[in-house]
Structures are given as structure tokens and as C-alpha cells.
Amino acid sequence: GNSVTQMEGPVTLSEEAFLTINCTYTATGYPSLFWYVQYPGEGLQLLLKATKADDKGSNKGFEATYRKETTSFHLEKGSVQVSDSAVYFCALSEVNKFYFGSGTKLNVKP
């Protein structure tokens, strides 16, 4: 079946530090992969996506590459800001259904 596994948090970083949040997936077919961000008390917002192997999704300085050989979609950002503090969800979509990882809380300290 389909599933997503992402690193447990919370992740605490200082401003301008490098961020990596690991995500691996299991899928029966050829899924699309997503990262969503959730700010406190809000719903999920799409951060970036990739629809096929070797695609790189990027947005707001974040990026992730669809790696079929390692079934991974790790999220990276070169220099985090306090405003990036949120919960990040990795997800895959197949046949219009979405499967989410458990979420990783990111705390960025000034």
C-alpha cells in the first residue's frame, strides 16, 4: 500500500541555519509528491510538489527532489527564518487520494 514516513520532530534551528527534513515513501504506482506547511491554527498550504522522478519542486527558498531510486523527497532550505516555524507534512498522491506523513514541527530561533 501507500505510505509516507518523515523524520520526527521537533527540529529546532537557529536563524540562517540549513534545514533538511527527511521523507521517504512507499507507493504501488507512480505518485506525485508534495510538501505542505501548516501554521498554528490554520489548514495546510501547498509548499511545493513534484510529479515525476527527478523533478525538483521549489518555492520560497525550499526545494525537494523526487528520487525514485531511494523513494525519497527530502525537504531542504539553505537559510531558515523565524517565519518558517511551522509543521511540515510530506505527502503523496495516487489516484486522487492523498497520504500524509506524521508531520515535522520546525522551530526557528532568532
Add this chain to the structure above:
Amino acid sequence: GAVVSQHPSRVICKSGTSVKIECRSLDFQATTMFWYRQFPKKSLMLMATSNEGSKATYEQGVEKDKFLINHASLTLSTLTVTSAHPEDSSFYICSANIPHGGRAEAFFGQGTRLTVV
């Protein structure tokens, strides 16, 4: 981009009462909407798929009589938590998919924080 609006954003109700949550697609028609429940510090769990004009499809373990779903139009799905109990307190989120090149992109509502006292 597409917008999904969810209402109310927060609700507090007494144990034993029912609560209705609305999910609207504002600028597109959604024949299918999805309802998720998010437990504290955990991921979103798909509860059910809401189908316009037909019965909802519930995930295993979700009580159909407890969580009533109605998808009466192409822009509105409602989730009613019946006879709510404190253990139903949670964050509920709806989403609607837009097909895009054979795949789908999900747009999420703002979520509803339900507290049952």
C-alpha cells in the same frame, strides 16, 4: 489559485449535541471532497470521501452514523458530528482536488477546531 473555505474555524459544544462543519469550494466545482481528522502531534487521517449526489465513502474504522457527510451541491460538503463526546475533540480539515494533467492537486480548508465539553 483555488480556494476552499471551511466554517466555522472554532466551535465549542456540549457533550451530546451535534455540530455541523461546512466546506465550500469558492471558485471551482468539486464533485469530490475529502474530510480529514488531525490528532494532536499526529498526521492527518482520512475519514471519508464525500461524493456529490451520492453516499460518502468512509475509511475503515470511521463510524458512519457518528460522522454524517452530505455533499448536496458541487460546491458544498458538510460534516456533522452527531452526539459529540469529548473524545471527538479534534482538528477537522476538508479538501477538494482539482485534476491537473491526469493527477490531482489538493486544496485545503482552514480547518475547524472542535472542542466538546
